Amino acid sequence: xxxxxxxxxxxxxxxxxxxxxxxxxxxxxxxxxxxxxxxxxxxxxxxxxxxxxxxxxxxxxxxxxxxxxxxxxxxxxxxxxxxxxxxxxxxxxxxxxxxxxxxxxxxxxxxxxxxxxxxxxxxxxxxxxxxxxxxxxxxxxxxxxxxxxxxxxxxxxxxxxxxxxxxxxxxxxxxxxxxxxxxxxxxxxxxxxx
Numbered sequence: 001x002x003x004x005x006x007x008x009x010x011x012x013x014x015x016x017x018x019x020x021x022x023x024x025x026x027x028x029x030x031x032x033x034x035x036x037x038x039x040x041x042x043x044x045x046x047x048x049x050x051x052x053x054x055x056x057x058x059x060x061x062x063x064x065x066x067x068x069x070x071x072x073x074x075x076x077x078x079x080x081x082x083x084x085x086x087x088x089x090x091x092x093x094x095x096x097x098x099x100x101x102x103x104x105x106x107x108x109x110x111x112x113x114x115x116x117x118x119x120x121x122x123x124x125x126x127x128x129x130x131x132x133x134x135x136x137x138x139x140x141x142x143x144x145x146x147x148x149x150x151x152x153x154x155x156x157x158x159x160x161x162x163x164x165x166x167x168x169x170x171x172x173x174x175x176x177x178x179x180x181x182x183x184x185x186x187x188x189x190x191x192x193x194x
Contacts, residue, residue, distance in 0.1 A: 002112045002178060009151045009189040011107050012037055015077055017192065018103045018157075019044070024074040026099070030065075030090050031080030032056035046071060050080070062086070066093040074099050079107040082129025083119045091134065091158065095144070103159050109135050110154025110181065114174055128153060132177050135184050136169035147185050149192065157192070 015037065019027070026046040032038045032055030041047065049056020050065045058065055062080050076094045078087060087106065094104045108128040111117035119130040135156060138146035145161040148154055167183070170176060 002181070004110055004112055004154075004181075005150065006110075006153070007149075007151045007189045011077070011079070011105070011152045011155055012040055013189070014105060014149060014151065014155050014157075014192075015041065015075065018075050018105065021193075022074045022101055022103060026071060026073045026075075028071075028073045028076045028094070028097075029056060030062045030076070030078045030094075033079075037077065037079070046073075062090050062093070066090075066097070069097060072097050072099050072102075074102045076102070076104045077107070078104065082108055082127060082131050084130045084133040087131050087134050088137070091138070095158070095160070098160060100160060103157060106131065106134070106156035106158070108153045109148055109156045110150075111177075117174060117177075126153060132181070133172045136167070136172040136176075136180070139167040139184055140169055142166040147187050147192070149189055150186055151189050 024044055027041055027044045029038055029049045032049040032051040035055045038049045038056055048058055050058045050062050052061045078090045108131050111128040111132055116126055116128045117130055117132060135148055142163050145159045145163050147157045149157060
């Protein structure tokens, strides 16, 4: 088990912070489940919540949504299928529809156990899948700025800014993650604006 100290804030606190600080007029949520977050987002002109099973207002997969979408967004929250390949597609598709000063937030990026991180086996309790692998990819990119906030199982923050110091991480597997996660651009909630 990996010991990660998470702050007391939640993904909802992070979403509300960026809604307030981007003057958000359009919000997209991928993976609404039981509307734990969706029902707490209010007073935004354009809102889409995508989930193939329940929650939100669009009953489809994120791939189906992006193939037909004609909107752009200020805040995008990704908490859908917790597999590396799917979340990677969701982030890349989101970048295409993100407004200039917008932000993409990615939930569940810092698993503490191998069981939590198994992409093929949903475990009891928190299942994060292998989304952690994407954190290393995003830190390597020079066309975005990526930070990983130490709250609520790890929340990634992606903005359209050039990264002057891209990392040089390898493709991550569980062992690589265990040995290198502290080298990711980890920040506390209070350091978001720095």
